[in-house]
Each structure stands twice: as C-alpha cells, then as structure tokens.
Amino acid sequence: MIDPATLLTIVLMAGVTYLTRIGGYVVLRNRVLGARATAVMEAAPGCVLISVIAPAFVSRHPADLLALAITFAAATRLSMLPTVLLGVASAGLLRHFIG
Amino acid sequence: MSISQAVETTGDGSGSEFRRGVASCAPVLFGTIPYALVLGAQATQKGLSVVELPVMTGLNFAGGSEFAAIQLWTSPPHIVLIVAITFLVNSRHLLMGAALAPFLRHLPRRKMFPALFFLCDESWALGLADARQRAAAGIIPAFSPRYYMGAALAMYLTWLTFTTTGALLGPMLGDVETYGFDMAFPAVFLVLMRGMWKGMAAARPWLVSLVVAALAYLFIPGAWYVAAGAVSGLVSAWLMAGDA
Numbered sequence A: 001m002i003d004p005a006t007l008l009t010i011v012l013m014a015g016v017t018y019l020t021r022i023g024g025y026v027v028l029r030n031r032v033l034g035a036r037a038t039a040v041m042e043a044a045p046g047c048v049l050i051s052v053i054a055p056a057f058v059s060r061h062p063a064d065l066l067a068l069a070i071t072f073a074a075a076t077r078l079s080m081l082p083t084v085l086l087g088v089a090s091a092g093l094l095r096h097f098i099g
Numbered sequence B: 001m002s003i004s005q006a007v008e009t010t011g012d013g014s015g016s017e018f019r020r021g022v023a024s025c026a027p028v029l030f031g032t033i034p035y036a037l038v039l040g041a042q043a044t045q046k047g048l049s050v051v052e053l054p055v056m057t058g059l060n061f062a063g064g065s066e067f068a069a070i071q072l073w074t075s076p077p078h079i080v081l082i083v084a085i086t087f088l089v090n091s092r093h094l095l096m097g098a099a100l101a102p103f104l105r106h107l108p109r110r111k112m113f114p115a116l117f118f119l120c121d122e123s124w125a126l127g128l129a130d131a132r133q134r135a136a137a138g139i140i141p142a143f144s145p146r147y148y149m150g151a152a153l154a155m156y157l158t159w160l161t162f163t164t165t166g167a168l169l170g171p172m173l174g175d176v177e178t179y180g181f182d183m184a185f186p187a188v189f190l191v192l193m194r195g196m197w198k199g200m201a202a203a204r205p206w207l208v209s210l211v212v213a214a215l216a217y218l219f220i221p222g223a224w225y226v227a228a229g230a231v232s233g234l235v236s237a238w239l240m241a242g243d244a
Helices: A005-029 A033-054 A062-077 A080-097 B003-009 B014-045 B053-060 B063-072 B079-090 B092-104 B109-116 B121-136 B146-172 B180-195 B200-219 B224-240
Strands: none
Touching: A005 B053, A005 B063, A005 B079, A005 B092, A005 B109, A005 B146, A005 B180, A033 B079, A033 B092, A033 B180, A033 B200, A033 B224, A062 A080, A062 B079, A080 B014, A080 B180, B014 B053, B014 B063, B014 B146, B053 B063, B063 B079, B063 B146, B063 B180, B079 B092, B079 B121, B079 B224, B092 B109, B092 B200, B109 B146, B200 B224
C-alpha cells in the first residue's frame, strides 16, 4: 500500500515544510530582512503557483482557454468556494459543448 | 462574529478559548472541503493509494504544496523536483513565522515547536489577527495559544478527513478531467494569489514566471517548466527590488 519512493518523497516534503514553519520563528524573529530578500520572499509563493498552472494558459483547446478566462475573472472578485465551483462548472460544460 | 466581538464576550477559560478558535475557523473550513476532495481524487488518479495520500496530507499539511506535488507526480516520483517545489511553495511560512514571533516570546520553545507544525495560512491569519486585537484591547499575553490551536486543529482534521474522502471517492468518479475538476487547481491557485496581491509592481515577477514557465512547458520536455518559471520569477524579484 505504501511505495518506498513515494514514502521517501512524502517524508522529505514533510521535513522541508516543517523547517519552513519553524524557520521564521527560530531564525528571523530577532532580525530584519533586507529589502531585496523581503521582495524575493514575498514574490516566491506566487511565482511557484503561477508556474505550476502555466500550461493551462497555453492550452490548445479553446474550451479550456475560455474556462480559464472565466475562472480568472471569478478569482479576482469571488472567494475560494464560488471560484472553484464556477471554474469546474465552466470547464465541464464548455468541454462538453465546444470540445 | 468578528474577532473583536469574540474577544469581548469570552472569558479566559482554556476550553472556551479553544472553542473560540474552532468557531472563528468554521467559515474557512467549508471553503476547504471541495478543495480537499479534489486533491484526494486527483491524487488517486496520479497513482497514490488511499493510504499514501493521507500520509502526505497528514505529515505535510500544506495544501498549496500538495496540489503542486500531485500536479507534478509521476511514478516513480521525481523526488528532487517535488521536494524543491514543496519548499518554494511553503517558503511563505518563513515570513509568517517571523511575523508571529514577537507575540510568542512568553511561550517556551518546547510548546511552540509542536504548535508550529499546525501553522497554515488560516491558523496563522486568525492567530495573528486575534493577537493584534487582544494587544489593542490591553489583554496580556496577547497571543492565545488555545485559540490558535482550536483554529489549527479544526483545519488539520478537516484537511485530513476530506482529502482521504476524496481519495476514496476518486476511483468511483473516473477521469475527473471530463467533469472539469482539474480547473479547481487554477481556481484555487488564482484565489490564493489574489490574497497575496500587493499591487502591480509587486506582481511583475509573477508575470515573468508565467511567461517563462509557459514557454518552457511548450518547448522543453518534462516538468522543468515549474522550476524554470519559479527561478526566473525569483531572479526578477531580486533585480526589480532595486538597490537596498
């Protein structure tokens, strides 16, 4: 039920994640970060998230691009749940009707 | 009920502090459920078992990085890539912990090390907002560990329960792409990014990441587009920050 490579990956993921959780408390609490380091730290999560979903922005399927545009518009004004529902519904329906 | 009202209407009983934390987290929990179900269902389609997935969501407990890992998951997994991406997605915890640290000075480290395992966007935001409210109201100490743990454990149990439920239901649903469930990933990520939005200038590195990642995806085989996009965005953030 548990593949060794999968377990190793998960344990290492959990390890680095825990280090990020205690790292700020242990290392940064008595220091002030420089402007550049702060800018990089603040940009980092967004840079990663947008990179992960970048393939959706260059999809060859018109239905997927249209659904992404609707999802994007929803994400700028709605909260998590309605955005997810609207994104999933528009992708499902547009794929069904446009292909 | 707003956090300030909650502060005024509850005493200092430890049980009520814990319940106050759970209650203030409740609206967020409902928003988390569909997101957890989709992660679980998608994970089983990528080959993770119903045992492996809760091990991941229970030990790692950081949704954004788990979505990224599942998106990049292959069999066998590309360990270095996935661990590096996990670190990058979760690097925001470093800043979050640093922001919380001034409120934690009265607490011993042996208590904070286990408590920080449960640090997530929601428990951090609630815990910090509550500490600021209490500080403004003159309550000492401002940070309420039991309030924080109430919010954090509610979040943890919801995440673990519903990602596992998603993994159990996943095989029954078949290919989730047919129903458009894969659009939940861009939806969740875009909403998370809106929450991090600090104006157009601060978002320029994100645009660099998007363009570089998209080009790498089109022209370079494998999942390196994530690393290429992330690194180019970080380098541009460094360069755009100017002389400091």
